[in-house]
Amino acid sequence: MKLSEMKADRTGTVKSLGRDERFLKRITSVGLTEGARFQVVKNDRKMPVLVYARETLLALNRRDCDMIEVAEVEA
Amino acid sequence: MNCIALLGxxxxxxxxxxxxxxxxRQHVGNWPGKTVEKSEGTYSYNNKKYTVVDLPGSYGLSGNSDEEIITEQFIKSGQADxxxxxxxxxxxxxxxYMLADFASMDVPSILILNMMDVATSQGxxxxxKLISERLGIPVLPFTAADxxxxxxxxxxxxxxxxxPHKLVTESMTDANAKYAWINSILEGAASTSEKTYTISGFDRIMLKPFWGKVMTILIILVGFLAAMLIMSPFMSVAGMLPQVLGAPIAGFLNGLNVHPWLVSVxxxxxxNTFYFCISMSAFVFGVNVVFGFLEExxxxxxxxxxxxxxxxxxxxxxxxVAPILMGMGCTIGGASGTRVMDNWGQKMLTMMVVWAVPCASIWSIIPVISGMFFPAWGTALxxxxxxxxxxxxxxxxxxVFGGKLVPESTRxxxxxxxxxxxxxxxxxxxKEAWIKCFDMFKRxxxxxxxxxxxxWAFSFSPSGNVESxxxxxVGTFIEPVTRIFGMxxxxxxxxxxxxxxxxxxxxTLNAVFAGQSNVADVAFNAATGGVDTxxxxxxxxxxxxxxxxLAFMFACTFSVPCLMALSTTYKESHSLKWTAKTAGFYILAALILSCIVYHIALPFLG
Structure with a gap:
């Protein structure tokens, strides 16, 4: 599923970050890598998605979150 | 030469x-051939001089932007000791992650663990010492802001x-290897915080889609009130300058039989120039204190x-959002606030957008002028x-400019x-606000x-009548052209x-409409609040x-914000071409707007 579709308070792992080279470099520099575990903190309509990963709370643009494939895991 | 580079x-x-x-002791310029800002500074320690280079803000060293390429090249060049x-x-x-990216460079380094106060307060x-042992370079716990x-x-x-010491590392091929290396360094050396995050306290409101926006706007408004409070003492003292100094200086010079031109100067x-510069700098100071606080x-x-x-x-x-909100108070503050943007294109485009936001000064003149012509509801409209x-x-x-400044491929x-x-x-x-304010005052x-x-030269009339x-x-000569735009x-x-x-x-309005009295006198006295509305x-x-x-009010509001906003835009963008483009666009757009407003309003307000 896409990161933008994941509900708040669920935990997941990143499956793929998409193909855009620039985006890939940028997002890994803040801690979201393929395989990384994260928690969706907030995901409201039309708002950036709030993700908690590697001790950091990140706000990610909604459109970018459509490119990120994730898998939910049991907390 | 002792050259130190800051990377982070x-x-x-x-x-x-x-x-x-x-x-x-800073010097800000450009990296050769690029619009990326180069900040260099010096300090002395034990009678030795050190040069510090603030490398452009970037998230890694992967060549993702001009900033990252410059940073990488500078470190590789060995210019930094x-x-x-x-x-x-x-x-x-x-x-x-930045350190992991940096690890492949074979240069002497130290690691600064900044914001230790925040880390400590989080428990x-x-x-x-353990981290330093594993990395092979000195590690310094630090709180820069205090x-x-x-x-x-x-x-x-x-x-x-x-x-000097250099990092001891293995080669890391991808991002996951870098984080694995980081984890191996931190293992047992740093406690990690909770695995799950709960939204707490103030964020329960601030992160709500609707109420968060309401709160943001409310806090910004309170912030502007605070900024006014901070600057009002400076402004009122400066406001006394023209009155306190004007008459005695005039009296003294007249007594010496100096030419009236010089007396007037x-x-x-x-x-008045002093008053104006001080009050403008006070404005910049107030806005920067408030936004510095809100940022921190x-x-x-x-x-x-x-x-x-x-x-x-x-x-x-x-x-x-921060520079745009700052622009509601002062365009100068807004333009310098665009530093937070990730790259030059976004920074320039943000500055151009900030120009569209009327600053606080505009709101002090529009209701006055509107009130002369229209009833209260009209002014509201x-x-x-x-x-x-x-x-x-x-x-x-x-x-118009988004495609060029922030192309789709780099968005x-x-x-x-x-x-x-x-x-x-x-x-x-x-301290930061003061440095900005003082720099602003000098410029x-x-x-x-x-x-x-x-x-003053334009408005000085030897006979005391506006017509001389x-x-x-000049005004009446070009009037046939300006009439096209409704003015x-x-x-x-x-x-x-x-x-x-x-x-x-x-x-100026007072000077040109009064006609009879000395234009220069009227214009400059009015600047200090002496307009009989x-x-x-x-x-x-x-x-x-x-x-x-009406046409005039719109043209005025959406033209070039002020000379110092123009100067600050140039200072921040380092591009004469784009500063000129911005000014040209705004003047042209204001004239077209004036023309449209005038012709639409004419049948109703003739």
């Missing part, structure tokens, strides 16, 4: 360390320049989260019209960390003096002054139509 992600507090180390890598101690794992324990510990840093740097022009406690990051969606439509991203047009103009700007959505709320370091905030004194002299001033002659020579002259300083608009109202309503007044 934008939120690692790198610029704080740079500013605290070098104070005002020592690289200080800065990381955020409160988010160690993520922010060590985090960091064993810097200004203590800089002696320790300087002595460490001095020691490392004599006996010394008793009128110079005290973590509020502006929440505001960016709230408005990312709206700003994406302009080709910008959430981070642009004028204000609403102006507010609505802000959005139209922002949209036009983003359509990046917001990727921003929301830092935990933390206490502000007031001393640092005030203002030069430019404003020059422009004041030009304006240069202003009148007569009087309003057009005030329109030109508006591009220099909004504060001078009422003074009821008299001006009578003169204006008799001379020009409501349609012309």
């Amino acid at each position: 992600q934008p939120n690692s507090g790198k610029s704080t360390v740079f500013n605290q180390l070098t104070g005002s 020592l690289v200080c890598v800065l990381v955020d101690a409160s988010q160690l794992e993520r922010s060590m 985090k324990k960091i064993d810097d 200004g203590k510990g800089f002696d320790g840093l300087k002595s460490l740097i001095a020691g490392e320049l004599k006996t 010394f008793s009128l022009l110079i005290p 406690i973590g509020f502006l990051a929440r505001a960016a989260y709230q408005f990312d969606g709206a700003l994406s439509k302009l080709g910008l991203q959430g981070k642009a 004028v204000c609403i019209g102006i507010i609505l047009y802000i959005f139209v103009l922002m949209f036009i700007v983003s359509r 990046s959505g917001m990727i921003m960390e929301l830092p935990p709320y933390h206490k502000a370091h007031w001393k640092y905030i005030i 203002a004194l030069k430019t404003v003096t020059l422009v004041s002299i030009i304006f 001033s240069l202003l009148y002659k 007569g020579w009087r309003t057009f002259m005030a329109f030109i002054t508006a591009a220099f300083a909004k504060e001078a608009v009422l003074g 009821s008299a001006l109202s009578q003169m204006m309503t008799q001379t020009i139509s409501g349609a012309e007044a």
Whole structure:
């Protein structure tokens, strides 16, 4: 599923970050890598998605979150 | 030569360390052939001089942007004798990524664990000795913003320049390997925080889609009130200058039988220029203190989260919200606030958008002029019209320039960390605001003096009648052209002054409509608040139509904000071409707007 579709308070792992080279470099520099575990903190309509990963709370643009494939895991 | 480079992600507090180390001994220029800013500074320690280079803000060294390429090349070139890598101690794992990227460079380095105060307040324990042992370079726990510990840093740097250390690493191929390496370094050396995150306290409101926006706007409004409070003592003292100095200087010079021109320059022009520069700098100071505070406690990051969606439509991203909000107070503050943007294109586009936001000074003149021509409800409509047009103009700007400045291929959505709320370091905030304010004062004194002299020369009339001033002659000569845009020579002259300083608009109107008295006297006295609005109202309503007044108000509001905004835009963009483009666009757009408004309003307000 896409990161933008994941509900708040669920935990997941990143499956793929998409193909855009620039985006890939940028997002890994803040801690979201393929395989990384994260928690969706907030995901409201039309708002950036709030993700908690590697001790950091990140706000990610909604459109970018459509490119990120994730898998939910049991907390 | 002792050259030290500072490397770190934008939120690692790198610029704080740079500013605290070098104070005002800074030189800002461009990296050769690029619009990327090059900040260099110096400091002395034990009678030795050190040069500090603040490497452009980047998230890694992967060649993702001009900033990253420059940073990488600079380090590889070996020009720096020592690289200080800065990381955020409160988010160690993520922010060590920069160090992992840097690890492949074979240069002497030290690691600074900045924001230790935040880490400690979160209950985090960091064993810097163990980390240092594993990395092979010195590790310094640090809190840059409180200004203590800089002696320790300087002595460490001095020691490392004599006996340098380099990182001990294995080669890391991809991002996951880098994080694995980071984890192996931190294992047992740093306690990690909770695995799950719960939204707490103030964020329960601040992160709500609707109430968060309401709160943001409320807090910004309170912030502007606070800014006014901060600057009002400076402004009122400065406001007394023209009155206190004017008459005695005039009396003294008249007693010496000096030419009236010189009397006017010394008793009128110079005290007023000082007053103007001081009050403008006070404005910049107030706005910077408030926004410095809001940034440091973590509020502006929440505001960016709230408005990312709206700003994406302009080709910008959430981070642009802070400069745009600052622009509501002062365009100069807004333009210098664009430093937070990720790259030059976004920064330039944000500055252009900030220009569309009317500053506080505009709101002090529009109701006055509107009130002369229209009833209260009419004035309300004028204000609403102006507010609505802000959005139209922002949209036009983003359509016209967005494609060039932020091409689709380089557009990046917001990727921003929301830092935990933390206490502000007031001393640092005030020091920073003071440096900005003083820099502004110096620049203002030069430019404003020059422009004041030009304006004074234009408006000085030897006979004391407006018709013998240069202003009148030039104005009436070009009137056939300005009429096309709906403005007569009087309003057009005030329109030109508006591009220099909004504060001078009422003074100019007073001067050109009064006609009989000495134009220069009237214009400059009015700048210090001595406009008799009821008299001006009578003169204006008799001379020009409501349609012309309306066209003038719109043109004035959406033209070049002021001379110092122009100068600051150049200073921040380092591009004469784009500064000129911005000014040209705004003047043209204001004239077209004036023309449209005039012709639509004419049948109703003839």
